[in-house]
Amino acid sequence: xxxxxxxxxxxxxxxxxxxxxxxxxxxxxxxxxxxxxxxxxxxxxxxxxxxxxxxxxxxxxxxxxxxxxxxxxxxxxxxxxxxxxxxxxxxxxxxxxxxxxxxxxxxxxxxxx
Amino acid sequence: xxxxxxxxxxxxxxxxxxxxxxxxxxxxxxxxxxxxxxxxxxxxxxxxxxxxxxxxxxxxxxxxxxxxxxxxxxxxxxxxxxxxxxxxxxxxxxxxxxxxxxxxxxxxx
Numbered sequence: 001x002x003x004x005x006x007x008x009x010x011x012x013x014x015x016x017x018x019x020x021x022x023x024x025x026x027x028x029x030x031x032x033x034x035x036x037x038x039x040x041x042x043x044x045x046x047x048x049x050x051x052x053x054x055x056x057x058x059x060x061x062x063x064x065x066x067x068x069x070x071x072x073x074x075x076x077x078x079x080x081x082x083x084x085x086x087x088x089x090x091x092x093x094x095x096x097x098x099x100x101x102x103x104x105x106x107x108x109x110x111x112x113x
Numbered sequence: 114x115x116x117x118x119x120x121x122x123x124x125x126x127x128x129x130x131x132x133x134x135x136x137x138x139x140x141x142x143x144x145x146x147x148x149x150x151x152x153x154x155x156x157x158x159x160x161x162x163x164x165x166x167x168x169x170x171x172x173x174x175x176x177x178x179x180x181x182x183x184x185x186x187x188x189x190x191x192x193x194x195x196x197x198x199x200x201x202x203x204x205x206x207x208x209x210x211x212x213x214x215x216x217x218x219x220x221x222x
Contacts, residue, residue, distance in 0.1 A: 006155075034209070043201065043214030044156075059209070090155050094210070101146050102203065102210050104155030 002027035006091045006105030013112055019064075019078040021108050023091030026072065031093040033074040034102065035066055038088045050074060051096075086112045115140040117204055117213035125219040129191055134216040136202035137184040144205040145185045147176055149198045150215075156201055192220045 006023045013019060025031050032051050036044040046059045048066035056066050063082050067075045074091060088109055092102040117138045126132055136145070144163045148156035160169050162178035162185060169176045173196075175188040189196055197220050203210045 036212075042199075044212040046209055046212075049209045057209075092155070100144070100205060101158050101161050102156075103158065107153070107155050109153070 002093075002103065004091065004093055004103055004105045006108060008108060009106060010109045011111070013081050013110065015083055015112055016080045019076070019081050019085070019110070021076040021089055021091075021110075023074045023076075023105055024072055025093045028072070028093070028095065030071060030096040032096060032100075033068060033072075034092040034094070035074065035076045036090040036092065038090060038107075044090065048076070081112045083112050086110055115142070115204060115211045117202055117211055119200075119202060119213035119216050121216060122214065123217050123219075125221065126192055128193055128220055128222050130220075131188070131190050132192055132218070133186055133188045134200055134218070135184065135186050136213055138204060139183065140204070141182050142204035142211075143182070145178055145182070146203045146205070146210075147185070147187055148201040148203065150201060151198050156199075189218075192218075194220045194222050196220050 003026045034049045035047040037047055038044050048058055050056050050068045053068050064078050088107050090107045091105040094100045094102045120135050146161045147159045150156040160176045165180045165182045167178045173190045177186050199215045199217050201215045203212045
């Protein structure tokens with residue numbers, strides 16, 4: 001069966017510090033991968049998605065970047081965090097071949113102080 | 114740009130009541146999903162509907178996909194406190210999923 005791992009679960013970082021959130025998927029090949037951010041228990045804002053290694057699409061220009069160094073690994077990064085980067089970050093995967101159901105990790109609560 | 118609008122945004126009801134939440138768009142989707150999310154956790158997929166007019170039932174939850182595949186509804190019968198959560202709809206039409214902003218449901222005992 002497929003599983004998705006996202007870590008860390010919580011993170012407190014000072015303004016100006018770097019960020020690296022990692023997500024890995026097991027039990028499937030060539031998944032579509034996604035990073036979402038969620039504010040205050042509301043809807044999901046799509047940040048990045050990837051349909052293959054090295055292929056990253058950015059939805060919202062901002063202080064973040066994403067990379068996919070391996071087929072089932074997706075990383076969200078920032079060189080210098082801003083206060084506005086605080087939020088709940090969710091990684092998700094969906095089966096290859098296009099749009100389909102998404103399966104989410106447990107999320108990372110990031111607080112920038 | 115494909116957008117999904119959910120209504121109501123917030124809903125607070127008593128245990129045992131029935132409720133319906135809606136997900137509407139001006140765009141056609143090839144499929145539509147419903148998720149439930151609890152605080153501090155990732156959303157969990159409840160159902161996927163793919164055919165216009167399709168109705169799916171999951172215990173006390175009934176999901177319907179509009180004939181034109183632009184809208185969907187979720188009906189809960191005899192709501193229970195365990196149904197409390199954020200209900201999100203999402204539409205599929207390309208590599209990315211478009212999510213609505215959700216309906217926050219509270220079922221009071």
